[in-house]
Amino acid sequence: MASRNQRRSTDGEAQAMSSGHDPRGNDSDSLDEERILSGLETRWLGRDLLLFDRIVSTNELASSLARKGSRGSVILAESQTGGRGRLSRSWESPPGGIWMSLILEPDIPLALAYQINMAVCLAACRAISSLLGLKAGIKWPNDILIGGRKVGGILMEIQANGERLEYAVVGVGINANIDPSPFPGEWMATSLSQEMGSSICRTALIQRILLEMERAYESMGSEEIYDEWRQRSVTLGRMVRISARSGEVVGEVVDLARDGALMLRINGDLMRVLEGDCIHLRGLERK
């Protein structure tokens, strides 16, 4: 295992950082395990932190570590070559972003697994809002938006044994100091540096996200988390189109259920939607 102040290459082999030189020429923003740990206020989350220069996917490594019994660890990478989104989609992960995965072992039934996603989305929004003063909202089910543009996403992958949740790997991708202009326009992507007009301190944001995650995780399923998640929702009250494996529906989002389901009104009838892709349509725009 690499010692602190060293970075790991994709295959896990430690690479000593050359005396403070950052090839991207931005020393103040380069990530360093010791610096992150020294200002980390969590009690347990992120105490076992692994930082890589380049990796295929932090979720992929976290899943393989989880299978070997690792819990509570956080995997971070400067860039990913095969970053993953939901449903086998890819996630662009150039240097300058925050690409990290957490291995959690919540004591909740499988049916309540969405509460983890809820807590993590909320924690990311709280951290961005409190540290940077930006208004971050949650687009159902897992997108973090600023001003209607996607600044980040959450990818939760779970392992269950019957009705019991064995572990959850939660991937958090945040476009921190990156230029989103090369991304296709239809992604409606933004980044924190673009919104702020200058680079942000990723170390401080990672520390704050981990702290907010530990707090939200410990009060998972509470009224407070549920209420704030609804308040931060930019989907509630909207006309949406949901594409799911079972087909496509269009309706108005009249509520968000405690298990994470969307309550849609379609031609006067109520319908629960638990999974799928959500497109916000025009009209009935509350936020």
Ligand code: BT5
């Ligand atoms: C997500 O998926 O939004 C979850 C993304 C999770 C990424 C993190 S990074 C750390 C960890 N390790 C991983 O390998 N993954 C996690 P989804 O809702 O499926 O959105 C994916 C879609 O967003 C793509 O199909 C593109 O349309 C768009 N997209 C890809 N990269 C993007 C980016 N950097 N910023 C904004 N949109 C992006």
